[in-house]
Amino acid sequence: MVDDLIALTNRQSSIVNRQSSIKTLTFSQSQISDTELLSAISSGDEDALAYLFERYRTILFSVIVRIVYSREEAEDVLQEVFLQVWHKARDYDESRGKPFTWLVTLARSRAIDRLRSLGARARAVDEATRDVVEPVSDAELDSIYTQKQERVQRALSELPEEQKRVLFMAYFEGCSQSEIAERLSAPLGTVKTRMRSGMIRLRELFGDALKELI
Amino acid sequence: MLPAYALDSLDAEDMCELENYLQTNEVLRYELEEWRETASLLAYTAPVIEPSDSVREKLFANIRLKNTAQKDVAPIEEKTAQSNNVIPFPTQKTKSTWNAFQVVMAVAASVAIVFLASLLWMTIQDNKRNQTEIAELKRSLEQTQKDLAQTQEENVLGSPEANKVALAGLGTAPKAQAFLAYDKKTGNAVLVADNLPSVPAGKAYQIWYITDMSNPTPGKTFKPDANGKAVLRDRIPSGSIQASVFAVTIEDEKGATSPALDTICLKSAS
Numbered sequence: 001m002v003d004d005l006i007a008l009t010n011r012q013s014s015i016v017n018r019q020s021s022i023k024t025l026t027f028s029q030s031q032i033s034d035t036e037l038l039s040a041i042s043s044g045d046e047d048a049l050a051y052l053f054e055r056y057r058t059i060l061f062s063v064i065v066r067i068v069y070s071r072e073e074a075e076d077v078l079q080e081v082f083l084q085v086w087h088k089a090r091d092y093d094e095s096r097g098k099p100f101t102w103l104v105t106l107a108r109s110r111a112i113d114r115l116r117s118l119g120a121r122a123r124a125v126d127e128a129t130r131d132v133v134e135p136v137s138d139a140e141l142d143s144i145y146t147q148k149q150e151r152v153q154r155a156l157s158e159l160p161e162e163q164k165r166v167l168f169m170a171y172f173e174g175c176s177q178s179e180i181a182e183r184l185s186a187p188l189g190t191v192k193t194r195m196r197s198g199m200i201r202l203r204e205l206f207g208d209a210l211k212e213l214i
Numbered sequence: 215m216l217p218a219y220a221l222d223s224l225d226a227e228d229m230c231e232l233e234n235y236l237q238t239n240e241v242l243r244y245e246l247e248e249w250r251e252t253a254s255l256l257a258y259t260a261p262v263i264e265p266s267d268s269v270r271e272k273l274f275a276n277i278r279l280k281n282t283a284q285k286d287v288a289p290i291e292e293k294t295a296q297s298n299n300v301i302p303f304p305t306q307k308t309k310s311t312w313n314a315f316q317v318v319m320a321v322a323a324s325v326a327i328v329f330l331a332s333l334l335w336m337t338i339q340d341n342k343r344n345q346t347e348i349a350e351l352k353r354s355l356e357q358t359q360k361d362l363a364q365t366q367e368e369n370v371l372g373s374p375e376a377n378k379v380a381l382a383g384l385g386t387a388p389k390a391q392a393f394l395a396y397d398k399k400t401g402n403a404v405l406v407a408d409n410l411p412s413v414p415a416g417k418a419y420q421i422w423y424i425t426d427m428s429n430p431t432p433g434k435t436f437k438p439d440a441n442g443k444a445v446l447r448d449r450i451p452s453g454s455i456q457a458s459v460f461a462v463t464i465e466d467e468k469g470a471t472s473p474a475l476d477t478i479c480l481k482s483a484s
Contacts, residue, residue: 046274053273057265059257066260075269082273097247104254109222145262152258170223171256177218178225192218199217203252208451213258214251 034099042090053082056100058145060107067111067172068118077114081107100214112174148213155205163198166191216242220249238355370395370404379460379482386464387411387479390442394421394460394482396450403433405446405462407480410438413464419480420465421446422473423454431457435469 032040032051040048060081064074084106092102156164169175169183177195181188206213215232218224224232236242370376376395383390389409396403405421413419421433431454438444450457462480463473 046277049277050270050274053270057269058262059260061265061269062260062262063257065263071263071266074263075265078265078269079273079276083276086277096243097250101247101251101254104257105250108257112222149258149262152255156259167221167256168259170218170221171253172260175223176225177223177228180223195221195223196217199220199249199252202255203248206252206255208453210251210255213255 035094038085038089038092038099041086042092049082049086052085056103060103063104063107064111067108067174068115073114073118074111077110078107081110084110098214108171115174151206151209151213155202158205159198159201163194163201166194167198167202170195216246216249217252220246220253238351240355240359370397370402381407381460381462381480381482383409383479384481385477385479390480392462392480396455398455401450401452401455403448403450405436405444405448407438407444407446407462408442410442410444410479412440412442413437416467417464418467418469419444419462420469420473421448422461422463423450423457424459424461425454425457427459430461430473432469432471432473435465435467 032048034052034055037048037052037055041052057078061074061078064077064081065071068074068077081103085103092099096102159167165184166180169180170177175183177191178188180186180195181191184191203210215224215228219229219232236246376397379394381392381394387410390407390411391409392405392407394403394405407419410419418435418437420435422430423433424430431451433450434446434448436444436446460482461473461478463470463475464477464479465474
Protein backbone atom coordinates (compact mmCIF):
# COMPACT_ATOMS: atom_id res chain seq x y z
CA MET A 1 0.00 0.00 0.00
CA VAL A 2 2.77 2.47 0.95
CA ASP A 3 4.80 1.51 -2.13
CA ASP A 4 1.74 2.15 -4.31
CA LEU A 5 1.31 5.59 -2.77
CA ILE A 6 4.98 6.41 -3.36
CA ALA A 7 4.72 5.30 -6.99
CA LEU A 8 1.59 7.36 -7.50
CA THR A 9 3.24 10.44 -5.94
CA ASN A 10 6.32 10.07 -8.13
CA ARG A 11 4.11 9.75 -11.19
CA GLN A 12 2.16 12.89 -10.26
CA SER A 13 5.44 14.79 -9.66
CA SER A 14 6.67 13.75 -13.09
CA ILE A 15 3.47 15.02 -14.69
CA VAL A 16 3.62 18.33 -12.77
CA ASN A 17 7.30 18.81 -13.76
CA ARG A 18 6.47 18.17 -17.38
CA GLN A 19 3.54 20.61 -17.25
CA SER A 20 5.82 23.22 -15.65
CA SER A 21 8.43 22.79 -18.36
CA ILE A 22 5.74 23.27 -20.98
CA LYS A 23 4.50 26.45 -19.26
CA THR A 24 7.97 27.95 -19.30
CA LEU A 25 7.87 27.92 -23.10
CA THR A 26 7.00 31.36 -24.31
CA PHE A 27 3.47 32.44 -25.15
CA SER A 28 4.43 32.92 -28.78
CA GLN A 29 5.59 29.30 -29.01
CA SER A 30 2.21 28.06 -27.81
CA GLN A 31 0.67 29.84 -30.78
CA ILE A 32 3.05 28.33 -33.33
CA SER A 33 1.44 26.01 -35.86
CA ASP A 34 2.78 22.54 -36.58
CA THR A 35 3.86 23.71 -40.02
CA GLU A 36 5.89 26.55 -38.54
CA LEU A 37 7.47 24.15 -36.06
CA LEU A 38 8.51 21.79 -38.86
CA SER A 39 9.94 24.69 -40.80
CA ALA A 40 11.99 25.72 -37.74
CA ILE A 41 13.13 22.12 -37.21
CA SER A 42 14.35 21.95 -40.80
CA SER A 43 16.60 24.92 -39.95
CA GLY A 44 18.09 23.00 -37.02
CA ASP A 45 15.98 24.51 -34.22
CA GLU A 46 16.12 22.02 -31.32
CA ASP A 47 13.60 24.00 -29.26
CA ALA A 48 11.06 23.58 -32.07
CA LEU A 49 11.68 19.81 -32.06
CA ALA A 50 11.27 19.76 -28.29
CA TYR A 51 7.96 21.56 -28.58
CA LEU A 52 6.71 19.25 -31.32
CA PHE A 53 7.79 16.29 -29.19
CA GLU A 54 5.77 17.57 -26.22
CA ARG A 55 2.77 18.14 -28.45
CA TYR A 56 2.68 14.72 -30.06
CA ARG A 57 4.57 12.29 -27.85
CA THR A 58 1.44 10.93 -26.19
CA ILE A 59 -0.65 10.09 -29.22
CA LEU A 60 2.29 8.76 -31.23
CA PHE A 61 3.52 6.63 -28.34
CA SER A 62 0.00 5.30 -27.77
CA VAL A 63 -0.29 4.21 -31.40
CA ILE A 64 3.17 2.61 -31.37
CA VAL A 65 2.49 0.69 -28.14
CA ARG A 66 -0.84 -0.49 -29.52
CA ILE A 67 1.04 -1.97 -32.48
CA VAL A 68 4.20 -3.43 -30.93
CA TYR A 69 2.80 -4.22 -27.46
CA SER A 70 6.09 -3.53 -25.71
CA ARG A 71 7.01 -0.33 -23.86
CA GLU A 72 10.72 -0.84 -24.47
CA GLU A 73 10.32 -1.41 -28.20
CA ALA A 74 7.80 1.43 -28.42
CA GLU A 75 10.15 3.94 -26.76
CA ASP A 76 12.85 2.92 -29.20
CA VAL A 77 10.50 3.43 -32.14
CA LEU A 78 9.29 6.80 -30.79
CA GLN A 79 12.88 7.99 -30.64
CA GLU A 80 13.46 6.79 -34.23
CA VAL A 81 10.34 8.65 -35.38
CA PHE A 82 11.47 11.98 -33.94
CA LEU A 83 15.01 11.47 -35.23
CA GLN A 84 13.47 10.99 -38.64
CA VAL A 85 11.43 14.18 -38.13
CA TRP A 86 14.68 15.97 -37.24
CA HIS A 87 16.41 14.81 -40.41
CA LYS A 88 13.43 14.87 -42.79
CA ALA A 89 11.49 17.97 -41.71
CA ARG A 90 12.69 19.80 -44.82
CA ASP A 91 11.01 17.10 -46.95
CA TYR A 92 7.59 17.76 -45.40
CA ASP A 93 5.28 19.33 -47.97
CA GLU A 94 2.14 21.03 -46.63
CA SER A 95 0.34 20.62 -49.93
CA ARG A 96 0.42 16.84 -49.45
CA GLY A 97 -1.32 16.81 -46.06
CA LYS A 98 -1.45 18.05 -42.51
CA PRO A 99 1.50 17.62 -40.11
CA PHE A 100 -0.65 15.47 -37.80
CA THR A 101 -1.35 13.01 -40.62
CA TRP A 102 2.34 12.98 -41.62
CA LEU A 103 3.52 12.31 -38.07
CA VAL A 104 0.94 9.63 -37.30
CA THR A 105 1.64 7.90 -40.63
CA LEU A 106 5.38 7.98 -39.89
CA ALA A 107 4.91 6.54 -36.40
CA ARG A 108 2.54 3.83 -37.58
CA SER A 109 4.80 2.87 -40.45
CA ARG A 110 7.86 2.58 -38.18
CA ALA A 111 5.89 0.57 -35.65
CA ILE A 112 4.61 -1.86 -38.29
CA ASP A 113 8.20 -2.28 -39.57
CA ARG A 114 9.35 -3.03 -36.03
CA LEU A 115 6.49 -5.48 -35.53
CA ARG A 116 7.47 -7.29 -38.72
CA SER A 117 11.14 -7.38 -37.80
CA LEU A 118 10.24 -8.88 -34.44
CA GLY A 119 8.25 -11.35 -36.52
CA ALA A 120 7.40 -14.79 -35.22
CA ARG A 121 9.26 -14.12 -31.97
CA ALA A 122 6.86 -11.30 -31.10
CA ARG A 123 3.75 -13.23 -32.04
CA ALA A 124 4.82 -16.16 -29.91
CA VAL A 125 5.13 -13.99 -26.77
CA ASP A 126 2.65 -15.14 -24.18
CA GLU A 127 0.09 -12.53 -23.05
CA ALA A 128 1.38 -12.84 -19.50
CA THR A 129 4.97 -11.97 -20.45
CA ARG A 130 4.13 -8.84 -22.49
CA ASP A 131 5.09 -5.50 -20.92
CA VAL A 132 2.21 -4.29 -18.83
CA VAL A 133 1.50 -0.70 -19.83
CA GLU A 134 -1.07 1.18 -17.85
CA PRO A 135 -3.11 3.72 -19.73
CA VAL A 136 -3.20 7.32 -18.54
CA SER A 137 -6.39 8.32 -16.78
CA ASP A 138 -8.72 10.95 -18.27
CA ALA A 139 -7.92 13.35 -15.44
CA GLU A 140 -4.27 13.45 -16.47
CA LEU A 141 -4.99 13.91 -20.17
CA ASP A 142 -5.24 17.19 -21.96
CA SER A 143 -8.95 18.02 -22.23
CA ILE A 144 -8.74 18.68 -25.95
CA TYR A 145 -7.18 15.23 -26.46
CA THR A 146 -10.01 13.65 -24.45
CA GLN A 147 -12.63 15.48 -26.51
CA LYS A 148 -11.04 14.33 -29.77
CA GLN A 149 -10.79 10.78 -28.48
CA GLU A 150 -14.46 10.79 -27.49
CA ARG A 151 -15.47 12.20 -30.87
CA VAL A 152 -13.60 9.44 -32.70
CA GLN A 153 -14.91 6.71 -30.38
CA ARG A 154 -18.47 7.96 -30.88
CA ALA A 155 -18.07 7.74 -34.65
CA LEU A 156 -16.56 4.26 -34.45
CA SER A 157 -19.37 3.02 -32.20
CA GLU A 158 -21.72 3.53 -35.14
CA LEU A 159 -19.76 1.13 -37.35
CA PRO A 160 -20.78 -2.52 -37.54
CA GLU A 161 -18.39 -4.75 -35.62
CA GLU A 162 -17.14 -6.55 -38.74
CA GLN A 163 -16.14 -3.26 -40.39
CA LYS A 164 -14.33 -2.06 -37.27
CA ARG A 165 -12.43 -5.33 -37.00
CA VAL A 166 -11.19 -5.12 -40.59
CA LEU A 167 -10.09 -1.49 -40.13
CA PHE A 168 -8.23 -2.27 -36.90
CA MET A 169 -6.49 -5.31 -38.37
CA ALA A 170 -5.27 -3.17 -41.28
CA TYR A 171 -4.30 -0.15 -39.18
CA PHE A 172 -2.83 -1.69 -36.03
CA GLU A 173 -1.55 -5.01 -37.35
CA GLY A 174 -0.42 -3.97 -40.84
CA CYS A 175 -2.45 -6.71 -42.49
CA SER A 176 -3.13 -6.65 -46.21
CA GLN A 177 -6.65 -7.35 -47.45
CA SER A 178 -5.64 -10.90 -48.42
CA GLU A 179 -4.15 -11.54 -44.99
CA ILE A 180 -7.31 -10.28 -43.31
CA ALA A 181 -9.46 -12.50 -45.53
CA GLU A 182 -7.33 -15.50 -44.61
CA ARG A 183 -7.35 -14.81 -40.89
CA LEU A 184 -11.09 -14.20 -40.76
CA SER A 185 -11.82 -17.04 -43.20
CA ALA A 186 -13.86 -14.57 -45.22
CA PRO A 187 -13.96 -14.00 -48.98
CA LEU A 188 -11.54 -11.33 -50.21
CA GLY A 189 -14.39 -9.40 -51.83
CA THR A 190 -16.22 -9.25 -48.50
CA VAL A 191 -13.12 -7.88 -46.75
CA LYS A 192 -12.67 -5.24 -49.47
CA THR A 193 -16.30 -4.18 -49.16
CA ARG A 194 -16.17 -3.97 -45.36
CA MET A 195 -12.98 -1.90 -45.46
CA ARG A 196 -14.31 0.52 -48.06
CA SER A 197 -17.73 0.82 -46.41
CA GLY A 198 -16.16 1.33 -43.00
CA MET A 199 -13.89 4.15 -44.22
CA ILE A 200 -16.69 5.86 -46.17
CA ARG A 201 -18.98 5.72 -43.14
CA LEU A 202 -16.25 7.08 -40.86
CA ARG A 203 -15.65 9.98 -43.22
CA GLU A 204 -19.38 10.75 -43.29
CA LEU A 205 -19.60 10.56 -39.49
CA PHE A 206 -16.63 12.88 -38.99
CA GLY A 207 -17.95 15.31 -41.60
CA ASP A 208 -16.62 18.84 -41.27
CA ALA A 209 -15.20 18.01 -37.81
CA LEU A 210 -12.42 16.03 -39.50
CA LYS A 211 -10.37 19.20 -40.13
CA GLU A 212 -10.56 20.12 -36.42
CA LEU A 213 -9.52 16.65 -35.31
CA ILE A 214 -6.25 16.44 -37.31
CA MET B 215 -9.03 1.28 -53.68
CA LEU B 216 -7.99 4.61 -52.21
CA PRO B 217 -9.32 3.93 -48.68
CA ALA B 218 -7.44 0.61 -48.57
CA TYR B 219 -4.29 2.31 -49.90
CA ALA B 220 -4.57 4.94 -47.20
CA LEU B 221 -4.57 2.07 -44.67
CA ASP B 222 -1.53 0.47 -46.42
CA SER B 223 -3.66 -2.60 -46.82
CA LEU B 224 -3.76 -3.07 -50.58
CA ASP B 225 -2.34 -6.28 -52.00
CA ALA B 226 0.76 -5.80 -54.13
CA GLU B 227 -0.94 -6.16 -57.49
CA ASP B 228 -3.67 -3.62 -56.71
CA MET B 229 -1.07 -1.27 -55.23
CA CYS B 230 0.99 -1.26 -58.46
CA GLU B 231 -2.08 -0.51 -60.53
CA LEU B 232 -3.19 2.35 -58.27
CA GLU B 233 0.29 3.87 -58.01
CA ASN B 234 0.44 4.11 -61.80
CA TYR B 235 -2.76 6.21 -61.72
CA LEU B 236 -1.57 8.30 -58.79
CA GLN B 237 1.61 9.36 -60.58
CA THR B 238 -0.34 11.25 -63.22
CA ASN B 239 -3.55 12.23 -61.50
CA GLU B 240 -3.43 15.15 -59.07
CA VAL B 241 -7.14 14.90 -58.23
CA LEU B 242 -6.62 11.30 -57.09
CA ARG B 243 -3.57 12.30 -55.03
CA TYR B 244 -5.65 15.01 -53.32
CA GLU B 245 -8.40 12.51 -52.57
CA LEU B 246 -5.84 10.03 -51.22
CA GLU B 247 -4.68 12.68 -48.73
CA GLU B 248 -8.26 13.06 -47.50
CA TRP B 249 -8.48 9.29 -46.96
CA ARG B 250 -5.15 9.36 -45.12
CA GLU B 251 -6.56 12.05 -42.85
CA THR B 252 -9.54 9.82 -42.07
CA ALA B 253 -7.28 6.82 -41.42
CA SER B 254 -4.97 8.84 -39.15
CA LEU B 255 -7.87 9.45 -36.76
CA LEU B 256 -7.83 5.76 -35.85
CA ALA B 257 -4.79 6.75 -33.78
CA TYR B 258 -7.22 8.17 -31.21
CA THR B 259 -8.60 4.68 -30.57
CA ALA B 260 -5.33 3.47 -29.05
CA PRO B 261 -5.28 3.36 -25.23
CA VAL B 262 -3.40 6.46 -24.10
CA ILE B 263 0.09 5.70 -22.77
CA GLU B 264 2.80 8.22 -21.80
CA PRO B 265 6.41 7.54 -22.72
CA SER B 266 9.04 7.85 -20.01
CA ASP B 267 11.15 11.03 -19.77
CA SER B 268 14.21 9.07 -20.86
CA VAL B 269 12.97 9.01 -24.48
CA ARG B 270 13.27 12.76 -24.77
CA GLU B 271 16.67 12.75 -23.04
CA LYS B 272 18.02 10.03 -25.37
CA LEU B 273 16.60 11.76 -28.44
CA PHE B 274 18.37 15.07 -27.78
CA ALA B 275 21.55 13.38 -26.57
CA ASN B 276 21.60 11.53 -29.89
CA ILE B 277 21.10 14.71 -31.88
CA ARG B 278 23.81 16.60 -29.96
CA LEU B 279 26.23 13.70 -30.33
CA LYS B 280 25.82 13.70 -34.10
CA ASN B 281 26.18 17.49 -34.21
CA THR B 282 29.42 17.27 -32.19
CA ALA B 283 30.79 14.50 -34.42
CA GLN B 284 30.19 16.63 -37.50
CA LYS B 285 31.97 19.61 -35.90
CA ASP B 286 35.01 17.45 -34.99
CA VAL B 287 35.61 16.47 -38.61
CA ALA B 288 36.05 20.08 -39.79
CA PRO B 289 39.00 21.07 -37.49
CA ILE B 290 40.92 17.92 -38.48
CA GLU B 291 40.59 18.87 -42.13
CA GLU B 292 41.78 22.42 -41.36
CA LYS B 293 44.89 21.13 -39.54
CA THR B 294 45.79 18.92 -42.50
CA ALA B 295 45.56 21.87 -44.88
CA GLN B 296 47.74 24.05 -42.63
CA SER B 297 50.51 21.44 -42.30
CA ASN B 298 51.01 21.32 -46.08
CA ASN B 299 53.76 23.99 -46.03
CA VAL B 300 56.76 21.68 -46.63
CA ILE B 301 58.71 22.57 -49.76
CA PRO B 302 59.91 19.38 -51.50
CA PHE B 303 63.45 19.08 -52.86
CA PRO B 304 63.53 19.31 -56.64
CA THR B 305 64.06 15.90 -58.21
CA GLN B 306 66.04 15.16 -61.30
CA LYS B 307 63.91 14.58 -64.33
CA THR B 308 64.42 11.23 -65.91
CA LYS B 309 63.80 10.31 -69.47
CA SER B 310 60.47 8.64 -69.85
CA THR B 311 60.51 5.50 -71.92
CA TRP B 312 57.28 3.85 -72.95
CA ASN B 313 57.30 0.22 -73.61
CA ALA B 314 54.79 -1.51 -75.88
CA PHE B 315 52.53 -2.48 -72.99
CA GLN B 316 52.23 1.08 -71.80
CA VAL B 317 51.40 2.25 -75.32
CA VAL B 318 48.64 -0.33 -75.63
CA MET B 319 47.22 0.66 -72.23
CA ALA B 320 47.24 4.34 -73.20
CA VAL B 321 45.35 3.60 -76.43
CA ALA B 322 42.84 1.43 -74.57
CA ALA B 323 42.29 4.22 -72.04
CA SER B 324 41.71 6.75 -74.85
CA VAL B 325 39.16 4.46 -76.50
CA ALA B 326 37.38 3.99 -73.16
CA ILE B 327 37.24 7.75 -72.64
CA VAL B 328 35.77 8.30 -76.10
CA PHE B 329 33.21 5.54 -75.48
CA LEU B 330 32.17 6.99 -72.12
CA ALA B 331 31.92 10.47 -73.58
CA SER B 332 29.56 9.13 -76.30
CA LEU B 333 27.49 7.36 -73.66
CA LEU B 334 27.27 10.56 -71.66
CA TRP B 335 26.18 12.54 -74.71
CA MET B 336 23.46 9.97 -75.50
CA THR B 337 22.26 10.09 -71.89
CA ILE B 338 22.04 13.89 -72.05
CA GLN B 339 20.01 13.66 -75.27
CA ASP B 340 17.67 11.07 -73.70
CA ASN B 341 17.28 13.33 -70.70
CA LYS B 342 16.29 16.26 -72.92
CA ARG B 343 13.72 14.10 -74.69
CA ASN B 344 12.33 12.90 -71.36
CA GLN B 345 12.04 16.46 -70.11
CA THR B 346 10.15 17.46 -73.24
CA GLU B 347 7.83 14.50 -72.74
CA ILE B 348 7.30 15.39 -69.08
CA ALA B 349 6.45 18.97 -70.06
CA GLU B 350 3.92 17.63 -72.58
CA LEU B 351 2.37 15.34 -70.00
CA LYS B 352 2.13 18.24 -67.53
CA ARG B 353 0.35 20.38 -70.13
CA SER B 354 -2.01 17.50 -70.88
CA LEU B 355 -2.71 17.00 -67.16
CA GLU B 356 -3.43 20.71 -66.68
CA GLN B 357 -5.85 20.63 -69.61
CA THR B 358 -7.57 17.53 -68.19
CA GLN B 359 -7.94 19.25 -64.83
CA LYS B 360 -9.39 22.34 -66.51
CA ASP B 361 -11.83 20.16 -68.45
CA LEU B 362 -12.84 18.34 -65.26
CA ALA B 363 -13.43 21.63 -63.43
CA GLN B 364 -15.48 22.89 -66.35
CA THR B 365 -17.57 19.70 -66.39
CA GLN B 366 -18.26 20.01 -62.66
CA GLU B 367 -19.21 23.64 -63.20
CA GLU B 368 -21.58 22.74 -66.05
CA ASN B 369 -23.15 19.99 -63.93
CA VAL B 370 -24.02 22.48 -61.20
CA LEU B 371 -25.06 25.35 -63.45
CA GLY B 372 -27.11 23.14 -65.75
CA SER B 373 -28.82 20.97 -63.16
CA PRO B 374 -32.57 21.67 -62.79
CA GLU B 375 -32.30 20.64 -59.13
CA ALA B 376 -29.55 23.15 -58.32
CA ASN B 377 -30.48 26.14 -56.16
CA LYS B 378 -29.91 29.42 -57.95
CA VAL B 379 -29.53 32.79 -56.30
CA ALA B 380 -28.94 36.23 -57.79
CA LEU B 381 -26.66 38.70 -55.99
CA ALA B 382 -26.89 42.46 -56.60
CA GLY B 383 -24.12 45.04 -56.42
CA LEU B 384 -23.75 47.36 -53.41
CA GLY B 385 -21.37 49.92 -51.96
CA THR B 386 -18.22 50.28 -54.07
CA ALA B 387 -19.62 47.94 -56.76
CA PRO B 388 -23.14 49.19 -57.53
CA LYS B 389 -23.04 47.79 -61.06
CA ALA B 390 -21.73 44.38 -60.07
CA GLN B 391 -23.94 41.36 -60.49
CA ALA B 392 -23.49 37.72 -59.67
CA PHE B 393 -25.28 34.42 -59.93
CA LEU B 394 -24.71 31.56 -57.48
CA ALA B 395 -25.72 27.99 -58.29
CA TYR B 396 -25.24 25.19 -55.77
CA ASP B 397 -26.16 21.58 -55.29
CA LYS B 398 -27.70 20.97 -51.85
CA LYS B 399 -26.65 17.32 -51.85
CA THR B 400 -22.96 17.76 -52.58
CA GLY B 401 -22.47 21.39 -51.60
CA ASN B 402 -20.73 22.03 -54.94
CA ALA B 403 -21.22 25.68 -55.79
CA VAL B 404 -20.36 27.94 -58.70
CA LEU B 405 -20.43 31.75 -58.51
CA VAL B 406 -20.37 33.70 -61.77
CA ALA B 407 -19.81 37.45 -61.33
CA ASP B 408 -19.56 40.43 -63.68
CA ASN B 409 -18.75 44.18 -63.50
CA LEU B 410 -16.56 43.69 -60.43
CA PRO B 411 -14.07 46.50 -59.79
CA SER B 412 -10.45 45.42 -59.38
CA VAL B 413 -9.28 45.06 -55.79
CA PRO B 414 -6.27 46.77 -54.15
CA ALA B 415 -3.00 44.83 -53.91
CA GLY B 416 -3.09 42.22 -51.16
CA LYS B 417 -6.89 42.08 -51.20
CA ALA B 418 -9.47 39.76 -52.75
CA TYR B 419 -13.23 39.21 -52.82
CA GLN B 420 -14.58 36.58 -50.43
CA ILE B 421 -17.95 34.84 -50.48
CA TRP B 422 -19.98 34.25 -47.27
CA TYR B 423 -22.72 31.71 -46.60
CA ILE B 424 -25.11 33.05 -43.97
CA THR B 425 -27.57 30.97 -41.93
CA ASP B 426 -27.00 33.03 -38.80
CA MET B 427 -26.30 36.74 -39.30
CA SER B 428 -24.09 36.83 -36.21
CA ASN B 429 -21.87 34.02 -37.51
CA PRO B 430 -21.42 33.95 -41.28
CA THR B 431 -19.49 30.99 -42.75
CA PRO B 432 -16.50 32.00 -44.91
CA GLY B 433 -16.06 30.63 -48.41
CA LYS B 434 -13.17 30.95 -50.83
CA THR B 435 -11.55 34.14 -52.04
CA PHE B 436 -11.31 35.18 -55.68
CA LYS B 437 -10.19 38.04 -57.94
CA PRO B 438 -11.85 39.34 -61.11
CA ASP B 439 -10.04 39.39 -64.45
CA ALA B 440 -9.23 42.59 -66.33
CA ASN B 441 -12.83 42.70 -67.63
CA GLY B 442 -14.34 42.51 -64.16
CA LYS B 443 -15.50 38.93 -64.60
CA ALA B 444 -14.95 36.08 -62.17
CA VAL B 445 -15.92 32.43 -61.82
CA LEU B 446 -15.52 30.80 -58.42
CA ARG B 447 -15.88 27.09 -57.68
CA ASP B 448 -16.42 26.30 -54.02
CA ARG B 449 -17.96 23.72 -51.72
CA ILE B 450 -20.50 24.93 -49.18
CA PRO B 451 -19.87 23.25 -45.79
CA SER B 452 -22.70 20.92 -44.79
CA GLY B 453 -23.53 23.12 -41.78
CA SER B 454 -24.24 26.09 -44.07
CA ILE B 455 -26.09 24.33 -46.87
CA GLN B 456 -29.36 25.82 -45.62
CA ALA B 457 -27.96 29.35 -45.93
CA SER B 458 -30.61 31.86 -46.89
CA VAL B 459 -28.32 34.82 -47.52
CA PHE B 460 -25.13 35.05 -49.56
CA ALA B 461 -22.73 37.98 -49.64
CA VAL B 462 -19.36 39.01 -51.03
CA THR B 463 -16.95 41.35 -49.22
CA ILE B 464 -13.40 42.60 -49.79
CA GLU B 465 -10.89 40.92 -47.47
CA ASP B 466 -7.17 40.09 -47.26
CA GLU B 467 -5.99 37.73 -50.00
CA LYS B 468 -5.67 34.83 -47.56
CA GLY B 469 -9.31 35.26 -46.52
CA ALA B 470 -10.94 36.19 -43.23
CA THR B 471 -12.87 34.29 -40.58
CA SER B 472 -15.38 37.11 -40.08
CA PRO B 473 -16.50 39.60 -42.74
CA ALA B 474 -15.62 43.27 -42.98
CA LEU B 475 -19.24 44.34 -43.22
CA ASP B 476 -18.38 47.83 -44.43
CA THR B 477 -16.97 46.30 -47.64
CA ILE B 478 -20.06 44.31 -48.75
CA CYS B 479 -20.28 44.66 -52.52
CA LEU B 480 -22.63 41.83 -53.50
CA LYS B 481 -25.61 40.46 -51.59
CA SER B 482 -28.56 38.23 -52.25
CA ALA B 483 -32.07 39.23 -51.25
CA SER B 484 -32.78 38.08 -47.63
